Amino acid sequence: MPSVHALGEVALIDRLTRRLGVVRRGRGVQIGIGDDAAVLRGSGRQLLLFASDMIVDGVHFRRETVPARWIGWKALAANVSDIAAMGGRPLAAVVSLGVPPATTARFLEDLYGGIARCAKRFRLSVIGGDTVRAPRVVVDVAILGTVKRRHLTLRSGARVGDRLFVTGRLGGSLKSGRHARFMPRVREAQALVRRVKVHAMMDLSDGLASDLWQMSRASRVVLRIRRTAVPVARAAGSIEHALMDGEDFELLFAVSRRDAARVPGRIGSCPVTRIGAAVARGVAVEQEGPNGRIRPLIPTGFKHF
Ligand SMILES: [Mg+2]
DSSP, X not given: OOOHHHHHHHHHHHHHHHHHGGGGSXXXXXXXXXXXXXXXXXXXXXXXXEXXXXXXXXXXXXXXXXXXXXXXXXXXXXXXXXXXXXXOEXXXXXXXXXXXXXXXXXXXXHHHHHHHHHXXXXXXXXXXXXXXXXXXXXXXXXXXXXXXXXXXXXXXXXXXXXXXXXXXXXXXXXXXXXXXXXXXXXXXXXXXHHHSOEEEEEEOOSOHHHHHHHHHHHHTEEEEEEGXXXXXOGGGXXXXXXXXXXXXXXXXXXXXXXXXXXXXXXXXXXXXXXEEEEEEESSEEXXXXXXXXXXXXXXXXXXXX
16 A cells, blocks of 8 residues: 555545545535535525644644744634635634643643634634644644635636636745735635636645646646746745745636636735636646747645655
């Protein structure tokens, strides 16, 4: 049997999903594994969204360099970002905490201060969780959200001819501290789904190149971006970093060519940039260089295992 390192995240999830068999899709499940959040039947025109995201000391942050309140913020905000990416609004979360016994109460209170600040900002409740002893700090959040049926945006809805956009500027999130102090794009996503028919949307967590592949695989369309169009964050320094760095927590979305003209250039203070299009059926991601040459875009970004 291969190790999880040898398999990589995509193949691992594939194997585990298969092992679940029929329990993936029981009563009330509209969309199961494979998107930013699962979709459950709600009441009337509302659907329920259900997601979780865990962060671990030494993997997603370093306790020595990130203040406790920003660790708390990040843990909840990453979950809020997944709800935003589905076109929804966060409703409630539970927080489970693993901590070494020598951890000070002060550290944990500060961490919860960050959780509380994020919850207040995005108007959700924190309604439970668990605390256990662990060799290092782990914050695991599960979140519920709601979405109007007509606003639901999956990764799998991109069609040939669609235009691709991203919010914000990409890359350098670790260097700038933005990997923890980011603003989940709930407002921006809401503005978009109200204004245009968003065919597909997801949040950027593993790096644009890698996340484009996820959307390509889910939608079965070839995505092509123009390298010079990608908005590069100052901290990224180079286009290569903007393509490969993870934890941007920005939105990647696809709309029809007609609707593309109605996508605003910014929403509040957040820029929205057209970066490419879905050009054919199939699974691939391509980049067009300044000279017009088209090459495959191969991710070298964040590896989960
Ligand atoms: Mg996501």
